[in-house]
Amino acid sequence: MKKALKIVLWSLLGLVVLLFAAGSLFFYKVKNGFPVSYETDRPSINFPADKPALLLFSKTTGFRHGESIDASKPVFRQLAQRNGWFVYETEAGGVFNADQLKQFKAVVFDNSTGRVLNDEQQQALSQYVEAGGALVGIHGSGDDSHHWTWYQTNLIGTTFSHHPLNPQLQQAEVQVDASVDSTLTSQLPASWKHTDEWYVFLTQPKNVRVVSHIDGSKIIPNGNMLFIKDKNFGMGKYHPVAWYRTVGQGKTFYTSMGHSAAIWQDAHFVRLLENALRWTLNG
Ligand SMILES: [Zn+2]
Structure with a gap:
């Protein structure tokens, strides 16, 4: 016994x-992110002469939003068809070289997490953006797993703290700021109800224009730390969820929305991204 x-x-x-x-x-x-090998082989890509090219990059070495990534791809293909874009999808970093990057109008970090590019590839991307390219980030691409100062400064503008866990997904009213570039707000209502995993950042994003925000006092921000309740740090009531800025001659746009597969069926969320991509293609 x-x-x-x-x-x-x-x-x-x-x-x-x-x-x-x-x-x-x-x-x-x-x-x-777990340590990874970096892909350095240049892919062979047939760029159509008459279509703006977008690079859809969803490599992850940190947390993987697999369902959202999978659900996003048919939506990007539909957007490409509707707008006459060429979309090149990859999870390999070899395409991040100066020659190939400059053939893209915009690069989308589609829930990319962790350190996904080596030093040279990071430099190629930052130089591409500053010379007039564009970088669009979705949800997980704004977490704190990237450890890359240029990226954090110029795409995120703040530091990820945590996301709510109790409950993880919450409904909130997304408010659109009508005073921003009208390409970004085109055909969006003044506000809409959206359920997502609301990222909480340590401060307001700096040097950006906010496209949309939620009322941070209406979500329950309790997150990853067991003993700290209602942590909301520097964001408070005005809680941005999508923003943009110029970087050198280029542009960046980030939205913290995009956790679940279901949001890719949300017409307003998809419209916001379509607007962001159209905005990156202007000028
Ligand atoms: Zn998430």
């Missing part, structure tokens, strides 16, 4: 250690 009890206790202890190890690994991956 005593022996059986010992076995049970040791098994329980083993289970706790395993769970703790698994949790730690998951947490590390979400924060830093």
